[in-house]
Amino acid sequence: MYSDARAFADAARPVYVADPARHTAALTALRGIERGSAASVAALVYRAGRPYGAIVGNGPFPVTLSGLPVDAAPAVARALADAGAVLDCVRGPRPETEAFAEAWSAETGADVAASPSRWLYELGTLTEPEGVPGEARLATAEDLPLLQRWRQAFADELAAMAHGETLSSNSTAWSLDDGDRYGMWWIRGTPVAMALARRPESGMSRISYVYTPEEHRGHGYASALTAVLCRWVRDAGTPHVVLFADVGNPVSNRIYQRMGFQRRMEDIELRFVPAHTRTLER
Structure with a gap:
C-alpha cells in the first residue's frame, strides 16, 4: 500500500x-x-x-x-x-x-x-450519423457556465439511477485545464448538446458527459456530436476511444453500436x- x-x-x-x-x-x-x-x-x-x-x-x-x-x-x-x-x-x-x-x-x-x-464499449470502425442538422465546435472558456449546468444536470440524472457523482463548482474549468475537450452541437446559434473527450492517456480517450437537455432530445444531436468527437480524437492520433453505457438503456446501446462501438466488458x-x-x- x-x-x-x-x-x-x-x-x-x-x-x-x-x-x-x-x-x-x-x-x-x-x-x-x-x-x-x-x-x-x-x-x-x-x-x-x-x-x-x-x-x-x-x-x-x-x-x-x-x-x-x-x-x-x-x-x-x-x-x-x-x-x-x-x-x-x-x-x-x-x-x-x-x-x-x-x-x-x-x-x-x-x-x-x-x-x-x-457496458464498456470500444470504438471499432466509426460510422457517423447522417442528416443531423447543425454543427459541432469545441467549447471555450466562455461556455463554462453552461457546461457546468449541463454537467450537473447529467450527474443529477445519473444519481437518480444510483451511481451519480458530486461536482464541485470549478470542476468543468479544472477539466478543461487538465486537457479534456468539450464538444458542443449548435443549431442556428443555439447550443443543444454537449459531450466530453477526456485527455488522451496511453493512447486512449474516453467519451463522457454525453448530454442533451430534455427540450432538445430526439433529434440525434448528441449522437452526431459524439461521432464528431470520436473522429477528432482518432485524427489526433489516439487509437483507443471508449465510453460507458448503462446496461438498462437499450436506446443508447443501439445508437453506440450503430456508430461502431463494440462491447468490451460489463462494468x-x-x-x-x-x-x-x-x-x-x-
Whole structure:
C-alpha cells in the first residue's frame, strides 16, 4: 500500500497501460491523484518481484478493480482490512469486482449492494450519423457556465439511477485545464448538446458527459456530436476511444453500436454496508 501518489503512479502505470481501454477508469483515477486528489486506496500486488495487479481509488469515487486479478482478491481484501481501510464502493469488471466484494465481506462482515451496471464499449470502425442538422465546435472558456449546468444536470440524472457523482463548482474549468475537450452541437446559434473527450492517456480517450437537455432530445444531436468527437480524437492520433453505457438503456446501446462501438466488458458497481451500521439500523 502506498501513501506517496507519485511513487504509486510510477509503479502502477505498467499494469494499466497494458490495456488502456479496459483500465480507462483506473487511468482516470491515477491521473486524479497525480493532480492532487486524495487517494482513498493505492495498492499494488507483486508476484516474483514484479507488479501483478493494482487497485486504486481517488477522492469520493468508487475504488477501481479492473487491474486486480481474481486470485489476488482475498489477499488484498485481508491486507486492506488489517490496515483499517474503509471502503464504501468498488467498481470494475464483474468477475474481479464480485470476487473482491465476496472477500471484503468475509473479512469485514459488510453487506454488499449492487447499483445498475454499465457496458464498456470500444470504438471499432466509426460510422457517423447522417442528416443531423447543425454543427459541432469545441467549447471555450466562455461556455463554462453552461457546461457546468449541463454537467450537473447529467450527474443529477445519473444519481437518480444510483451511481451519480458530486461536482464541485470549478470542476468543468479544472477539466478543461487538465486537457479534456468539450464538444458542443449548435443549431442556428443555439447550443443543444454537449459531450466530453477526456485527455488522451496511453493512447486512449474516453467519451463522457454525453448530454442533451430534455427540450432538445430526439433529434440525434448528441449522437452526431459524439461521432464528431470520436473522429477528432482518432485524427489526433489516439487509437483507443471508449465510453460507458448503462446496461438498462437499450436506446443508447443501439445508437453506440450503430456508430461502431463494440462491447468490451460489463462494468459493475458494488456498495458496502458496514456491519456496525446494520446493527444501528436494526
